[in-house]
Amino acid sequence: MSRRSGEAARFWKVGELAERCGLTVRTLHHYDSTGLLRPSVRTESAHGAGHRLYGEADVARLQQILSLKLLGFSLDQIREQLGRDEYDPRQVLRLHLASVRGQLAELTSLESRLRTLADALDRAEAVSVEEFLTTIQGMTMIEKYYTADQLAALRKRREEVGEEAMNRAPQQWADLQAEVQAAMDEGVDPPDPRAGALARRWFDLVSAFTGGDPEIFKSLNRMYANEDRIRDMDVAAMRPMIAWIGEAAEAAGVRHPGM
Known part of the structure; x- marks a missing residue:
């Protein structure tokens, strides 16, 4: 993670990072206990035990973990991927971006159909039950039979x-x-x-x-x-x-x- 010149390094306690990222403390503790994401900084205290803090590199790793998780990888698979010598975080970001764009295309199509229905209702026009049924089918059919990973694979296949x-x-x-x-x-x-x-x-x-x-x-x-x-x-x-x-x-x- 890059930082502007002269800008001080930032650190987060577990509760602070959880709140900032919309996660639970329990989730971060689980990542810590399994070795997936451990706070890399430990502060010294006059009484002995200090605080364990997450640094900027930890935040960058957390982003990669969550991207891989949303792409359908298990935590064990994520740990294996992150440990590879040839691991490239840029590739993960590109894959996640492609997945989001594919989901956006699906939502855009659905948005268009919903907007057509809304405009017709605003103009007090009669909307056929078939149009409603087709819209509902578009909302439910694909998700009913295909997983998110499969939909991503189908979108990739279409591009290929x-x-x-x-x-x-x-x-x-x-x-x-x-x-x-x-x-x-x-x-x-x-x-x-x-x-x-x-x-x-x-x-x-x-x-x-x-x-x-x-x-x-x-x-x-x-x-x-x-x-x-x-x-x-x-x-x-x-x-x-x-x-x-x-x-x-x-x-x-x-x-x-x-x-």
């Missing part, structure tokens, strides 16, 4: 793939689903090699979306299993197709992203 590729994805899915439905209507059995080829393409598209993360695939699968509609998509009508793809993948030995 690029907007152009993401914009092509809906049409790719529509074309593939049409081919699968045509094969099913034709009576193609799941063990047929043609079905296996379609299953392979299906899971390749899923992997492009999830980045091959098995936990994200499981969350996606749960959402498709439990929700009849996702935005404008009739998921209930897709379930026979999803089951057929699953049987075809098993018959062809195609590994899905959740394996």
